[in-house]
Amino acid sequence: MATAANKSKTVIRKKRNAKAVPLTKAEMVQKMLADQKLIREARQNGISFEELEKTYGFKFARLPHISNH
Amino acid sequence: MHACHIYRITEFNYSFTTEAGIEYECSFKSYEEYFRNYPAIASKVFALDLYLINSKQKPSPGTDKRIADTVITIVGDFLNSMVNVVVYVCDTSDGRSRSRARKFKSWFKYYEHPSRQIIQLSTDMEGGGITLYTALLVHKKNKLKIQFINAYVELTDVEQK
Numbered sequence: 001m002a003t004a005a006n007k008s009k010t011v012i013r014k015k016r017n018a019k020a021v022p023l024t025k026a027e028m029v030q031k032m033l034a035d036q037k038l039i040r041e042a043r044q045n046g047i048s049f050e051e052l053e054k055t056y057g058f059k060f061a062r063l064p065h066i067s068n069h
Numbered sequence: 070m071h072a073c074h075i076y077r078i079t080e081f082n083y084s085f086t087t088e089a090g091i092e093y094e095c096s097f098k099s100y101e102e103y104f105r106n107y108p109a110i111a112s113k114v115f116a117l118d119l120y121l122i123n124s125k126q127k128p129s130p131g132t133d134k135r136i137a138d139t140v141i142t143i144v145g146d147f148l149n150s151m152v153n154v155v156v157y158v159c160d161t162s163d164g165r166s167r168s169r170a171r172k173f174k175s176w177f178k179y180y181e182h183p184s185r186q187i188i189q190l191s192t193d194m195e196g197g198g199i200t201l202y203t204a205l206l207v208h209k210k211n212k213l214k215i216q217f218i219n220a221y222v223e224l225t226d227v228e229q230k
Contacts, residue, residue, distance in 0.1 A: 026197030028103060028224075032116070032158050033201070035098070040120040040160075043094060049081035060081045061097035061115050061153070064146060 083143050084122065087136060092123040095143050100156055107220045110154075110213055114220075117144060117157045117206075137176040148187060148208040154217045159202040170202030177206065186210075190218060194225040 023031065035058070042052055052058050078084075082096040097115035104111040119140065144155055157173060159166040170191070177189040187206050194201040205221040207214045 022105070023103075024196070025194075026199075029194060029196035029199050029201055032103075033161060033199070036116075036118060036158060036160060037162060039096070039098065039118055043096075043120065044122060049079075049096065059099035059101070061099070061147070062080055063078065063083070063097070064150070 085139050090123075091121060093119060093136070093139075094122045095119050095140065097147060097153075097155065103224060104220055106223075107216065110216050110220060113153045113213070114217070115147075115153055115155055117155045120160075137172075141176055144206060145187065148206060148211075151208045151211045154208075154211065154214075155206040156221070157204045157206065161199070161201070166200075166202050170204070173204060177204075188214065188218075190221060192222070192225045 035056075038056065039052060039058070049060050053060060082094050084092065084094045086092050096118050098118055099112070100114040100116045101111045104114050147153060147155060159169045159173065174189065174191050177187055186209050188209055189204055189206055191202070191204040194203050203225060205217065207217050211217065
């Protein structure tokens, strides 16, 4: 039977901590690109936004209805 | 405006298909984590993510011009609340971030176009030997636009570590 500890090892990237440490400029740039890539690839593989929020701690805007199409 | 047909709007994303049958998706991810020094505005900053969903087909160099109108429509709608702002970070994965930045910048320069309600501020952000081409988009009537612009300039400032 899988323990909670073992289960956590299967998660590729841990959810962010609530108290974030300030990032350096280099870390910020790398993180922006890494997150962008992760979201793009996840969506191309059919992963839902809810799953992305739950697994990686991302927060996506809830969208208004578009007015002029 | 000759926007592509936006065929799907969900709680989280817009989707549209070009004339060539290429499917795009657009969503807005919170950038609050990068603006923690500005608690009054941090929760209102979102990154625009625009990507191909049907990645088996590659867009041709003569891209469907309606893509620009479609993205302007989507971003315009998002900014119409006059509360939120959008940061666009050009994808660097294929080495075409500079041309992508140039194209994106031109989209919001149209004269007599709905995008005239949007202020665009473009700048590069450097860190760890990487140059990111970025842009801030804010509605002209956003009451906190000066705070957003100052925060964005500070975030992207090369002198800052």
